Amino acid sequence: MSAPSAGSDRESSSGATTSNSDLSPSLAHALDRGELSLPVLPRVAGEVIALCNDAAVDARELARLIERDAALAGNILRVANSPAYRGAVEVAALQQALSRLGLTSVRDIALSITLRELSQPLVTYSGMVERCWEASMGCALWSREIARLKRKNVEDAYLCGLLHNVGTTVILHWLVKQGVTLDDEAVASLTADHEEAAGALLARQWNLPAIVHASLVSASEGEAPQGEPIDAARVAFVKQTQALARVLMGFKQPDLDGLASEPEVVALNLYPDDLAELLQVEPKIREQVEAMSGL
16 A cells, blocks of 8 residues: 555544644644744753863763763763774773763763654654654764864854754654654655754754754844854855765765765865865764664
């Protein structure tokens, strides 16, 4: 039997039939009024992310904070001992793991773990969640490498890449709460229309950096939510890195000849030597995606 079309009826968990055409206006109304029930950023994860942004943070203080969340602590230890990050010896103590990873990596891992955990209740859409997660991690890691190569802000690139499709997760949470199951085609239709607004709403609620919000909203590249000026060139760059990251993820066996003519490569003014350097980190990025996907 063929899959229903995006506009066909769906059955809710309560047994009532819901038309997909009715969902888009309902979702748009909730987004416009800011009434969508959004995933909550766990308190400890939020404090860890904020603390890691403080250059004067004490490693012992950070370890004590993370130890308050056993799941987060365990996952950070697991990632620190994964092939992507493992040193000569395995670490058993959290403070050792923090020293190995460094503050920036701890913050990135904490946010990545948080996003991963927020996707766990979405069992109805597990296949789409996995694809979305791998896309977010791959985009974040490739974007960071591109930014490093271009000597730009790697933190901007990683965070914006990681969160570039967070609106999809928000919409999936909304569908689950509505008790409605849609096929991939119907979900794609909803996300095409509303992912940007859903992602921007979450960025505001989580008080994420202004650059993240600006990178999510195509219509306001030069302005943050509160009207704070944002360098349009800075926003344009992170969007360009995301575009190239998606290209790199699409190449099963990346090659110089195939990449050199891509518009994203031209836009970023990358030369053959630059591409060769990028392709050398592909195995490491694959290991890092696998390390985070196993959470």
